[in-house]
Amino acid sequence: MSEPLRLFRNAPLQARNTFGVAASAPLLAEVQDASALPGLLSGPEFAGRSPLVLGGGSNLLFVADPVQPLLALTGRNIRVVDDGDLAIVRADAGVQWHAFVLDTLDRGLCGLENLALIPGTVGAAPIQNIGAYGVEVREFVHAVEAFEPATSRWLRLDADACAFGYRDSLFKQDPDRFVVTAVEFALPRQRAPRLDYAGLGDEIAASGITAPTSRQVADAVIAIRRRKLPDPAVLGNAGSFFKNPIVPAGQALALADAHPRLPVFGGGDDATRKLSAAWLIDACGWKGHRDGDAGVAASHALVLVNHGAASGRQLFDLARRIAGSVHERFDIALEPEPRVVGARW
Numbered sequence: 001m002s003e004p005l006r007l008f009r010n011a012p013l014q015a016r017n018t019f020g021v022a023a024s025a026p027l028l029a030e031v032q033d034a035s036a037l038p039g040l041l042s043g044p045e046f047a048g049r050s051p052l053v054l055g056g057g058s059n060l061l062f063v064a065d066p067v068q069p070l071l072a073l074t075g076r077n078i079r080v081v082d083d084g085d086l087a088i089v090r091a092d093a094g095v096q097w098h099a100f101v102l103d104t105l106d107r108g109l110c111g112l113e114n115l116a117l118i119p120g121t122v123g124a125a126p127i128q129n130i131g132a133y134g135v136e137v138r139e140f141v142h143a144v145e146a147f148e149p150a151t152s153r154w155l156r157l158d159a160d161a162c163a164f165g166y167r168d169s170l171f172k173q174d175p176d177r178f179v180v181t182a183v184e185f186a187l188p189r190q191r192a193p194r195l196d197y198a199g200l201g202d203e204i205a206a207s208g209i210t211a212p213t214s215r216q217v218a219d220a221v222i223a224i225r226r227r228k229l230p231d232p233a234v235l236g237n238a239g240s241f242f243k244n245p246i247v248p249a250g251q252a253l254a255l256a257d258a259h260p261r262l263p264v265f266g267g268g269d270d271a272t273r274k275l276s277a278a279w280l281i282d283a284c285g286w287k288g289h290r291d292g293d294a295g296v297a298a299s300h301a302l303v304l305v306n307h308g309a310a311s312g313r314q315l316f317d318l319a320r321r322i323a324g325s326v327h328e329r330f331d332i333a334l335e336p337e338p339r340v341v342g343a344r345w
Contacts, residue, residue, distance in 0.1 A: 006030040007045065011070070016057045018119060019304075020236035021312040023062035023341075027069035028054070034075060034093075034147065034181035041149045041179075045069070050149055050176035052341070056096065058119035058238055059128055063312040064342025073123060073181065078103055081184060088142055090184045093123025097130075105215050109187040111140045113218040114194060117225045119232060119239060123180040127171040128337070129164045133221055134197030138164035142186040146171070146178040166268065167243050167337055175339065193217050199224065228300050236306030237297065241319060242277040242334045249273050255330065259283070277326075277334055278302040284325045294318045316343055 011028035014020055029040060029051070040046060051071035054060070075092035078100065082088040087109055091100050097120050101112045114135035124130075125137045126144050141159045148155055155178070163170040171178050193212055195201035203220040204212050212220070230237055244265070252273035256264050262283075263276040281287070281301040288298040293310035295318070297303035304315055323334040336345055 003030075004032045005036055005040065013054075013057075013062060013070075016054060016072075017060050017062060018056070018058040018232035018236060018238055019061060019306050019310075019312070019315065020232075021062050021306060021310065021315065023065050023312065025052075025066050025070040028072065029069065030072045030074050032074045032094075034073060034179075037147045037149075037179060037181070038152050041071075041147075042152065046149075048149075051179065052176075053123070053179055055093070055121035055124040056119055058232065059124060059338045060341060061238065061312050061315060061336075061338050062341050063316045066341050068176075071179065073121075073179070075181075080107070085189055087187050087189065088184055089187060090182055091122045092182050093121060093180050095122040096120075097122055097125055101218065104185070104187055105218060108189055110189065110191040110214040111135075111187045112137075112185070113214040114197075114200070114221055116218040116221045122183050126162055126164075126169055126183055127175075127180060129167055129169050129172075131167070132225075133200050134194050136164070136166075138162070138169075140185045140187055142184040144171075144180055145182040145184075146180050148178055150177070166246060166274075172339075229303060230297050230299065230305060235297070236308075236310075237303050238338045240277075240300075240302040240337055241304045242281070242302055242323070243337050244274050244277045245280075245332050245334060246272050246274050247332065251331075255332075275332065280326045280330055280332060280334075281322055284322070284329055286322050286325070289318075291318055296322070312342065316340065320345075 008028040011025045013023040052066050052068050054070045054072045073093045075094045078091045081090050098117050101116050114133040130137050144157045146155045246267045252264050256262050265274040267273045278301045286296045287301040289296045293307040294314040295305050297305050
């Protein structure tokens with residue numbers, strides 16, 4: 001059994017972020033039991049300072065060393081709270097997301113299959129409102145348990161209170177206010193598969209499957225992601241670096257008329273549309289680009305990569321240049337998905 005609390009001073013972070021950039025934290029606390037948070041965060045080590053919560057390090061870019069202490073929750077318990085037709089499953093924040101998806105599928109539950117192989121932890125999932133292949137995690141969040149250091153309050157927030165948006169949430173809007181400690185998911189036992197996004201249906205059809213199970217959908221998602229996205233263990237990256245921009249419908253239609261190959265999706269309401277950031281970046285010639293060890297993946301224009309020794313600053317500067325070129329050509333502003341530490345976008 002691992003220790004309930006471990007403290008590290010001047011902690012190296014290169015192995016704790018999937019970009020693999022060198023950085024260090026003045027203090028890093030690993031906490032297995034969230035009940036230790038009130039005492040830890042009010043004690044002398046943190047001295048009332050809000051921690052930067054470190055999950056799997058897959059949604060962070062360290063442009064400079066963090067000045068605030070870091071907190072990593074390492075509890076990995078999963079339990080079924082309600083085993084009805086719509087099961088409620090609770091997972092600690094430290095559970096690895098992909099392992100959790102597979103666990104729910106093994107239990108005969110549906111819903112998260114389109115989100116397979118997304119890196120990171122359960123605790124990070126509602127913060128980012130992770131999404132892939134036409135599904136967002138907010139569709140299945142039942143409640144989020146969190147600790148508020150400033151008030152020493154424990155909170156339980158239902159999905160409406162989380163203020164979910166596209167790659168957004170209450171937790172992301174005010175990143176130092178909460179520490180997400182656990183998430184409950186409402187997962188059905190039967191659900192029609194969602195196959196109409198980004199070639200997922202074609203992937204399954206190519207396998208000769210006509211009525212896919214949730215596990216078969218997950219297997220197809222895993223196969224596509226492994227083909228398209230570089231493995232962070234081999235080539236440092238944080239997955240998609242830019243959000244798909246949401247713009248007024250009129251602007252999207254004008255761009256589509258000028259560029260018929262530009263993918264345009266629904267933006268969440270009749271007044272907006274979502275554009276493919278990957279297409280915009282690729283159209284500006286960035287796919288496969290490399291400046292020293294900072295570059296763009298040859299397989300996917302949305303993925304910034306560290307070929308070995310790139311600094312966070314070099315990756316950030318490259319991202320700004322990419323966004324600048326897209327804005328100059330298409331008058332579209334790109335925003336990063338990862339949290340940037342040590343610089344303002």
